[in-house]
């Protein structure tokens with residue numbers, strides 16, 4: 001196949017006619033498919049159904065009566081151990097919450113805003129608050145910082161993580177920079193894992209603001225797609241501790257994509273100082289989270305090995321979907337030079353980079369033919385992708401057959417929009 005950029009106008013016009021016809025045929029199928037969000041499909045959540053039987057009305061609570069009552073604000077010991085193993089830290093650095101890590105992140109930002117961290121001035125009393133946002137990134141992170149009115153500064157990323165020269169410059173020179181959003185392992189959506197060097201450079205930051213925090217969202221810490229090819233991000237808490245900045249990081253994780261999204265358990269790992277400070281506020285906010293769900297999870301995953309085994313089963317369901325999408329891209333697009341894509345080893349997303357100024361049109365064309373994708377631009381602060389080229393593909397939710405149809409349509413729309421751009 002000839003690269004589109006090498007075609008002359010006549011060739012492009014003929015191709016455009018053929019592709020338009022194919023697009024109309026696809027439209028006539030009246031597809032109704034959704035690849036917008038990275039949700040597990042039912043076969044994945046079904047794997048966790050036996051967990052619901054670990055505690056029932058016959059369960060012997062005689063030694064755990066407190067678990068059935070108010071209290072134990074920072075979570076039960078078994079759940080602290082579970083999350084400590086998950087993010088490779090110690091149980092005393094963990095607070096176990098309710099069902100969502102995103103809620104913890106929102107609350108942490110909110111505490112910084114209304115009361116300040118460790119005695120620092122609450123952010124609401126300052127004129128300007130800035131947050132660094134590695135891009136492409138997670139739209140819901142950006143939605144939180146936008147909600148609080150912070151200025152978001154995009155930071156480009158490469159295969160090793162965010163551009164650390166830029167991060168250091170902003171963090172070390174500007175006191176109004178109070179935080180950075182990070183998804184350090186199998187990032188949403190690029191799938192990259194931060195290198196050890198990047199983690200060390202984070203740990204050695206010398207922030208101008210005393211209350212600068214790294215929001216380390218380790219959502220995909222155990223979400224490998226392969227047994228033999230895995231990435232592991234270095235432990236940021238230990239790195240910060242060793243570098244003499246123990247309070248600089250809040251690390252988040254959850255079982256949303258381990259067991260049940262919306263009915264899992266979430267946790268934060270941080271220094272003892274931060275933990276004490278956070279609990280002071282939480283005491284006012286809550287009398288304790290759902291400890292029965294915490295116990296259910298801790299009982300079901302007795303140790304880290306059983307969690308690993310469970311995640312391998314998840315990977316067996318997810319991997320064919322990722323591989324099918326990537327195979328279609330390779331077959332249909334590799335020679336045409338109208339896009340590139342990631343081949344992640346874990347997480348939930350493939351990132352597609354189209355030709356400049358094409359992403360919005362591709363997403364729109366897919367929508368008109370019945371396939372909903374994540375909005376173009378959503379992976380950038382304020383929804384603004386400066387090159388209008390990045391599209392997040394979420395292959396997990398549709399069944400394989402539907403995913404194939406959706407990917408075929410996507411590829412067709414990439415071709416059609418690219419030809420239209422080249423004809424302009």
Ligand code: PLP
Pocket residue numbers: 038099100101102103138183188217219253254255256261262266
């Ligand atoms: N963080 C990242 C990077 C995610 O991709 C997601 C969900 O897609 C979440 C957090 C949401 O996590 P939770 O369900 O624990 O709120």
